[in-house]
Amino acid sequence: MIIQRISRFISNFENLMPIFAAACAVLAGIAILSLPFVYTEDQLYPKNIDRESPLDPYDRGGPPFTQADIVLQYPENSPTAGFVTAYLTPFSWALANTTLHTGTTIVGHPGGILDEILYNTRGLDTVVETTILFIAFAIASYIFRKGSP
Amino acid sequence: MIGDQYSWGLLVVLGSAVIGFTALSLEKDDLHRLLLVDLVEIASIGIIALIGTDLAEALILPGLVVGIAEILALSQIYLMKEDLQDRPVRIPAIEVLQESPAPLILSTILIVYGIILSGFxxxxxxxxxxxxFIAARSRSEDLHLLELASGLSWVLWIAAFFVFMFLPEYWYLALMGAAVGILIKVITKMSLMGVMWEAEP
Amino acid sequence: MIGAGGSPLRYLEFGDIVIYFSPYTLALFLLALVFTVLVIASKPERQLDIAFGADAFTTKDIGLSEMRFRRFMAIACGLASMGAMVTGDVFDFCLFTSLVGICNVGIVAAVKSRHVQGAAFQYGLVALAGTVPLFGGAAIVAATTGTLSLIELSSTLLPAVPLVVKGFLVLGVMGEGMAPFYAAKAEMFRAPGAPYVIMCSLSSLLIFLRVIEVVLQM
Known part of the structure; x- marks a missing residue:
């Protein structure tokens, strides 16, 4: 009997979201009760901040076209990892030499540690991520166009 | 030391996740559910950010993009489900949009600056x-050329990925391919949104 | 390493993300591959409405563009589940799983039936909320152990992943695929088109089988 009622409740798709959200809330509550978690100190791609550098929060490499030293999971799989980290476009190189505040602009330009991770060492993540974007746009534009013949 | 801070941070973020999910389980209205899901997404980005390394910053981008993409598709499904498709969308009557040379000048500045910046x-x-520029114009544009450009730039990006993986000595070529690919892709996707936003004649 | 699914037979390296084929993942991969090929090759079936009390039935007419779109989504879903079966990285697994989730929504969202669309919307909301425990769980794994690679995680030298975090991952996959709650998917199966709709349940079954191996490995 009880199984029948449960199955009737979850077969109504309006109730799906409340059930799932409640399960998530309960699990997050359990996670809070089981704190503290261990934090491993030797992480991959560690962050170090040098306030004197013009590339302040993202200064990870030497001059462009040298190989920077970065901590990655499998160095033998990416023999050229570190070149992209050290690379600066001519524009951002000029900016870094004239001002102390190039800072986060490096994220907008090709080169830097984030491009190294996103394109090179964890490139497959980015490929899957753009595929998700692509599929979502395909759904949205198909439905949009179907609405206006 | 860092471990302590990490657990305190987790306490805050998980606490907000509990609040968000509780709200979501009580909410009945579909549109509000969509908005609350978007709010809860922020908790997952907070958990990723708590790793506190460069890796965390690189993982936030996929996390964010997945959320935005699914919200886009779901809001389109919502419009169709609720039959809100045929309502005309009026372009707001802003003075800058009405004067003919102003959109051209402004969008030229933005596009040139964007190409100098390059990347995402x-x-x-x-x-x-x-x-x-598209929003300021009254007639509708052809979508196919934009979609073709977007698809081709995606292919360029995938090609750059394979160069990184299998011909690592050509990393510079791959970096430039990926940067140009994402530049064109984001431009075209955003202009597609502009076209979709525009009122149908 | 000897993981939960047997020792890997072959590795495929993509930088930090290493794909591995163990007997378990290889079997699931082949299943997804065979079904994707079936979806590409087969012709869609037409749904019949049988009128009760009379010897009559009507065939639902489905437009060509709708069928093509849904076949595209089903193929993408098959490729995504193939990726999720063999990837050897926790975060990458989460991304493939969310790709499976959005493809499932896409397969049914194109159907012109209010009932199916309502189901697709609710299901899409759950899939979107499922990314929170999924990505959150993967991030806590990275913070507690310092790695995301399943090959490294299977070694006993690293600190143990908290049990509740494994629960996060399983709950996230349940949200994306609805794996044990097929009753909840019944409304989605009202959508016509035989091989494409079955892709929804097969892919969610596969990702659920894989997440068990992922969780046992940690």
């Missing part, structure tokens, strides 16, 4: 320029 941010800036 540059794509967003240039795309904003294109969106602004």
């Amino acid at each position: 941010t540059g794509g967003a800036v240039a795309g904003l320029g294109a969106l602004f």
Whole structure:
């Protein structure tokens, strides 16, 4: 009997979201009760901040076209990892030499540690991520166009 | 020391996740559910950010993009489900949009600056320029050329990925391919949104 | 390493993300591959409405563009589940799983039936909320152990992943695929088109089988 009622409740798709959200809330509550978690100190791609550098929060490499030293999971799989980290476009190189505040602009330009991770060492993540974007746009534009013949 | 701070941070983020999910389980209205899901997404980005390394910053981008993409598709499904498709969308009557040379000048500045920036941010800036230009014009545009450009830039990106993986000595070529690919892709996607936003004649 | 699914037979390296084929993942991969090929090759079936009390039935007419779109989504879903079966990285697994989730929504969202669309919307909301425990769980794994690679995680030298975090991952996959709650998917199966709709349940079954191996490995 009880199984029948449960199955009737979850077969109504309006109730799906409340059930799932409640399960998530309960699990997050359990996670809070089981704190503290261990934090491993030797992480991959560690962050170090040098306030004197013009590339302040993202200064990870030497001059462009040298190989920077970065901590990655499998160095033998990416023999050229570190070149992209050290690379600066001519524009951002000029900016870094004239001002102390190039800072986060490096994220907008090709080169830097984030491009190294996103394109090179964890490139497959980015490929899957753009595929998700692509599929979502395909759904949205198909439905949009179907609405206006 | 860092471990302590990490657990305190987790306490805050998980606490907000509990609040968000509780609200979501009580909410009945579909549109509000969509908005609350978007709010809860922020908790997952907070948990990723707590790793506190460069890796965390690189993982936030996929996390954010997945959320935005699914919200886009779901809101389109919502419009169709609720039959809100045929309502005319009026372009807001802003003075800058009405004067004919102003959108052209502004969007040219944005696009040129975006191309100088290049990469993801540059794509967003240039795309904003294109969106602004399209929004200011009254007649509708052909979608196919934009979609073709977007598809081709995606292929360029995938090609750059394979160069990184299998011909690592050509990393510079791959970096430039990926940067140009994402620049064009973000521009075209944002202008597509502009076209979709525009009222159907 | 000897993981929960047997020792890997072959590795495929993509930088930090290493794909591995163990007997378990290889079997699931082949299943997804065979079904994707079936989806590409087969012709869609037409749904019949049988009128009760009379010897009559009507065939539902489905437009060509709708069928093509849904076949595209089903193929993408098959490729995504193939990726999720063999990837050797926790975060990458989460991304493939969310790709499976959005493809499932896409397969049914194109159907012109209010009932199916309502189901697709609710299901899409759950899939979107499922990314929170999924990505959150993967991030806590990275923070507690310092790695995301399943090959490294299977070694006993690293600190143990908290049990509740494994629960996060399983709950996230349940949200994306609805794996044990097929009753909840019944409304989605009202959508016509035989091989494409079955892709929804097969892919969610596969990702659920894989997440068990992922969780046992940690």
